[in-house]
Amino acid sequence: MLNNLPPLAPFRPRLLQDLRGYNGEKLARDVGAGATVGIVALPLAMAFAIASGLKPEAGLWTAIIAGFLISALGGTSVQIGGPAGAFIVIVYGIVERYGVANLMIATASAGVLLFLLGLFRLGTLVRYVPVSVVIGFTNGIAVLIALSQVRDWLGLDIAQMPGDFFSQIGTIASHIGSFNPYAFGLGALCVLGLFVWPRLWAVDSQFRRQLDQIDTVSALKATSRLPAPVVALVTLSLAAWALSLPVETIGTRFGGIPQGVPAFELPDFTWATVKQLVTPTLTIAVLGAIESLLCARVADQLSDTPKHDPNQELMAQGVANFVVPFFGGMPATGTIARTVTNIRSGGASPVAGIVHAATLGAVVLLAAPLAQHIPLAVLAGVLLFVAWNMGEWREFGRLKHFSNHYRLMMVSTFLVTIVFDLTVAVELGLVLACVLFVRRQSDIFRAEPLAQTGQQLTYRLYGSLFFGAAAKIDPIVAAVQQSPTAVNVVLEATHLISLDTTGLDALEQLHKAIDKRGGHLRMVGLNEQPRSLMQRSGFAAKLHDGE
Structure with missing residues (x-):
């Protein structure tokens, strides 16, 4: 296990490099x-x-x-x-x-x-x-x-x-x-x-x-x-x-x-x-x-x-x-x-x-x-x-050109630094950055319906299916549960960039709902990262036609 750790950084001061070829002019x-x-x-x-x-x-x-x-x-x-x-x-x-x-x-x-x-x-x-x-x-x-x-x-x-x-x-x-x-x-x-x-x-x-x-x-x-x-x-x-x-x-x-x-x-x-x-x-x-x-x-x-x-x-x-x-x-x-x-x-x-x-x-x-x-x-x-x-005071005047996320992080960090202290400000700023990043990435993900017939529903997935976006699979689950007959679902995943375990769990729940209704789930066009996670978890074997 220790052999897999990255090597330590060498202690190599820049002075040693700059002294090579050093002359009177320098x-x-x-x-x-x-x-x-x-x-x-x-x-x-x-x-x-x-x-x-x-x-x-x-x-x-x-x-x-x-x-x-x-x-x-x-x-x-x-x-x-x-x-x-x-x-x-x-x-x-x-x-x-x-x-x-x-x-x-x-x-x-x-x-x-x-x-x-x-x-x-x-x-x-x-x-x-x-x-x-x-x-x-x-x-x-x-x-x-x-x-x-x-x-x-x-x-x-x-x-x-x-x-x-x-x-x-x-x-x-x-x-x-x-x-x-x-x-x-x-x-x-x-x-x-x-x-x-x-x-x-x-x-x-x-x-x-x-x-x-x-x-x-x-x-x-x-x-x-x-x-x-x-x-x-x-x-x-x-x-x-x-x-x-x-x-x-x-x-x-x-x-x-x-x-x-x-x-x-x-x-x-x-x-x-x-x-x-x-x-x-x-x-x-x-x-x-x-x-x-x-x-x-x-x-x-x-x-x-x-x-x-x-x-x-x-x-x-x-x-x-x-x-x-x-x-x-x-x-x-x-x-x-x-x-x-x-x-x-x-x-x-x-x-x-x-x-x-x-x-x-x-x-x-x-x-x-x-x-x-x-x-x-x-x-x-x-x-x-x-x-x-x-101080970079001009940045306050430029806030109107940036998103609400940017404004919130900058202004809140500024005020907390003044009222409390730098440690709290940096902690708050990083937490806000993480929360807003998750929200922004979740907004990017979408499941777009392509075709819907009595027997088959087809969706195209865009973005990253991760913990912040997993709830966007719920409407597909609801559509399956509300169908009066067995329904097959095809997820076109060419534009699915990445998948995490929470997103995989959402797909598992979708598969269970489809299977309970007597239908099957297919995923086509999988990229390397989502395919690798599905194969390692055993979920890929549950999909129709081994997709």
């Missing part, structure tokens, strides 16, 4: 792209950690350690790994309910689960999640991320935000009297700058065309290569410091960022604790798998590199998520924004991702004390921009 491209992505990752990593209820260094070292491992061991050439916005709501809820120590255990356990999913070649299962469900929970998470940043954006005096959607709204409303206009202004300027900066330097912008006619502004033109989040972070932090604005900063809330490598620590581990963390573990693993493989598919579309290996990617994600908790990190996955930045900056191999981790590590070790001056309102502005870009 190295230069990877170093440039990796350095750019490392700078972009700096504000995002801190913002994701703070929004998740953790210290900023948790996000930074997750981006460094997990980013290195995912690139070095992963199944894609250009994907960048690290903390992601999609995890903010999940991690915040786990920290609030179970504590930071249990988050570490859940993350490590999710890493083991992710590795096993890849090892047993289950990476392709993620593609079975309907796109409507993915869009629904992605938009829901974007709304929750934006809501979680309102406190820091408005500068409200709230010690601890609750994790529940309605409780968050109530808490914000009850503390609106502590509104800080300076924090609001910094956050608004940050969001505005993030929107304007890339458009300002676009090739077809009026500002860029005017600069191209001037030869003395080469230094100014060089700034166009700076990522917008970094420009916003530096300029607004300097402004807040120089003007001594009364706003909360990383230093006032967290005391700054330690300038050194985090110590290796083992969380208190017991099997009793692991049993309590089954739901958080599954949530981290499922979301990590979905996000990383969706990101890998986006990378495949934008890059000329070979297509990703989903199983190898999951194994790399598993290793990264197993390791980072021991250094105080948080869950990690593939990140679309940083991956796209890597591709557009010329990254062509996992070396770019490794350079990204090294760049971020160098910045943290050399410039960590400067981070204490960063206003939290600016980081809130960065995350508000991330939430806006993360």
Whole structure:
């Protein structure tokens, strides 16, 4: 029996393949792209950690350690790994309910689960999640991320935000009297700058065309290569410091960022604790798998590199998520924004991702004390921009073009993600997808009458006769039972695609009704799958003329 099991997926990192024929030109491209992505990752990593209820260094070292491992061991050439916005709501809820120590255990356990999913070649299962469900929970998470940043954006005096959607709204409303206009202004300027900066330097912008006619502004033109989040972070932090604005900063809330490598620590581990963390573990693993493989598919579309290996990617994600908790990190996955930045900056191999981790590590070790001056309102502005870009808001406007099934799955997943949590939303979405799929397939099946005489009824079967469509055989049974004389039934099955055991049972009941009336049942034009099931069950031998 064991010999019939599919072979395990080989552990074959894409880095080994891409290093064949590697040259100086590719190295230069990877170093440039990796350095750019490392700078972009700096504000995002801190913002994701703070929004998740953790210290900023948790996000930074997750981006460094997990980013290195995912690139070095992963199944894609250009994907960048690290903390992601999609995890903010999940991690915040786990920290609030179970504590930071249990988050570490859940993350490590999710890493083991992710590795096993890849090892047993289950990476392709993620593609079975309907796109409507993915869009629904992605938009829901974007709304929750934006809501979680309102406190820091408005500068409200709230010690601890609750994790529940309605409780968050109530808490914000009850503390609106502590509104800080300076924090609001910094956050608004940050969001505005993030929107304007890339458009300002676009090739077809009026500002860029005017600069191209001037030869003395080469230094100014060089700034166009700076990522917008970094420009916003530096300029607004300097402004807040120089003007001594009364706003909360990383230093006032967290005391700054330690300038050194985090110590290796083992969380208190017991099997009793692991049993309590089954739901958080599954949530981290499922979301990590979905996000990383969706990101890998986006990378495949934008890059000329070979297509990703989903199983190898999951194994790399598993290793990264197993390791980072021991250094105080948080869950990690593939990140679309940083991956796209890597591709557009010329990254062509996992070396770019490794350079990204090294760049971020160098910045943290050399410039960590400067981070204490960063206003939290600016980081809130960065995350508000991330939430806006993360959501696929146009899909709501396009709902009128899709079926009611699609609308139901997307809207229900979106609302449940906001009101309850991601796990319930994905479960509901998948259940709805299965139920609606069964209904749609049952609608496709039909038994069309062709000819009816006093002695014979002929029907043509279309589609799949399975448990969801078996009841459509009942009218034929009723017609046989209502016939005053013996009746023969012919089922023309050329267009019968498939048959399951419930459908076979419906045919058995039809045969019994016909036999009881003294008639016989024939099936003609059977395809391979229905014929095989009938022969294995012995039903084929009961049919007239052995059909």
